Amino acid sequence: MILSTRGRYGLKMMLELALNYGKGAMPLKDIARKQSLSDTYLEQLISPLRKSGLVNSTRGAQGGYELAKQPSEIKVGDIIRVLEGSLAPAQCVLEEEPECSKADYCATRLLYEKITESINKVIDSISLKDMVDDYYMLNNTNNKRRSENE
Amino acid sequence: MILSTRGRYGLKMMLELALNYGKGAMPLKDIARKQSLSDTYLEQLISPLRKSGLVNSTRGAQGGYELAKQPSEIKVGDIIRVLEGSLAPAQCVLEEEPECSKADYCATRLLYEKITESINKVIDSISLKDMVDDYYMLNNTNNKRRSENE
DNA sequence: TGTAAATCCTAGTTTATTACTAGGAATTCA
DNA sequence: TGAATTCCTAGTAATAAACTAGGATTTACA
Numbered sequence A, B: 001m002i003l004s005t006r007g008r009y010g011l012k013m014m015l016e017l018a019l020n021y022g023k024g025a026m027p028l029k030d031i032a033r034k035q036s037l038s039d040t041y042l043e044q045l046i047s048p049l050r051k052s053g054l055v056n057s058t059r060g061a062q063g064g065y066e067l068a069k070q071p072s073e074i075k076v077g078d079i080i081r082v083l084e085g086s087l088a089p090a091q092c093v094l095e096e097e098p099e100c101s102k103a104d105y106c107a108t109r110l111l112y113e114k115i116t117e118s119i120n121k122v123i124d125s126i127s128l129k130d131m132v133d134d135y136y137m138l139n140n141t142n143n144k145r146r147s148e149n150e
Numbered sequence C: 001t002g003t004a005a006a007t008c009c010t011a012g013t014t015t016a017t018t019a020c021t022a023g024g025a026a027t028t029c030a
Numbered sequence D: 001t002g003a004a005t006t007c008c009t010a011g012t013a014a015t016a017a018a019c020t021a022g023g024a025t026t027t028a029c030a
Helices: A005-019 A028-035 A039-051 A076-084 A103-123 A128-141 A145-149 B005-019 B028-035 B039-051 B076-084 B103-123 B128-141 B145-149
Strands: A055-058 A064-067 B055-058 B064-067
Touching: A005 A028, A005 A039, A005 A064, A005 A076, A005 A128, A005 B103, A028 A039, A028 A064, A039 A055, A039 A076, A076 A103, A103 B005, A103 B103, A103 B128, A128 B103, B005 B028, B005 B039, B005 B064, B005 B076, B005 B128, B028 B039, B028 B064, B039 B055, B039 B076, B076 B103
Parallel strands: none
Antiparallel strands: A055 A064, B055 B064
């Protein structure tokens, strides 16, 4: 499994905020309830998202969170990198000056670089807007669960 | 980090065996020494590789391990999947009948499927032979460390 | 035929990471 | 003022990762 709950729950949260985009602040408890997740845990995850400028918060009663930019301007990669760190297969790919003390390290590093590049290409090409579009597409054609549930 | 030491050490081992391909069995201690890794730990990793038919073993004195197929026939993906399991971002991608109880699960699942597909494309297109070629290419142009060291 | 060099197997142990929970301070609207 | 909320720090419990230990089995070779 590449993503831990941090990344997976974080993506769900951000999708929820994207669905709510333009409708004002959404309290964390609402997000947690909609996704059946622990709100105290989500609190831990949304904190770095706020600090990295992806979401804005409003404190106090009637407060909550909202996206800091348009959904189309937030890439899945931005979210994942904040919550999981870089999705590299090995440390050496992340270093400025990787010390490949043996040549065979480099042969595996080439591989790791190719994997990293390929993952980044995907997660940096998909925005929250794309996910919202997918969401509505799935919702209208395959099922009506959301409207039934809520 | 996508790969744990299992995958990373496993790849190193297999690259070592690929470099030794055609020269008979190579004892695990030699591999461990060349890669500066614990041989008792590598023992644990090579066991599933043998059981999955990627390496053959010869027991007893003068025994060791060798690739069960030509390096060109062993893909990096074969090795990684044996040692790490499938590189999927989330469980639901691996399931036959993923139960997306809410539609938004599906929107993230589409994303996970795209990531999975992209990773598989890379790791299933690179063989041990490719890595060996990279190894010699790096060794001849960038450095001579290996020949100095051994 | 004995011995050293190997693989093979099972079961531990330690360390690190993940996945949370708890409690309370600060802020803001009604 | 009081309820609803974010914000912050520190803990804890559970799980997974990264090894280690010990011994049984096999085999080449002197």
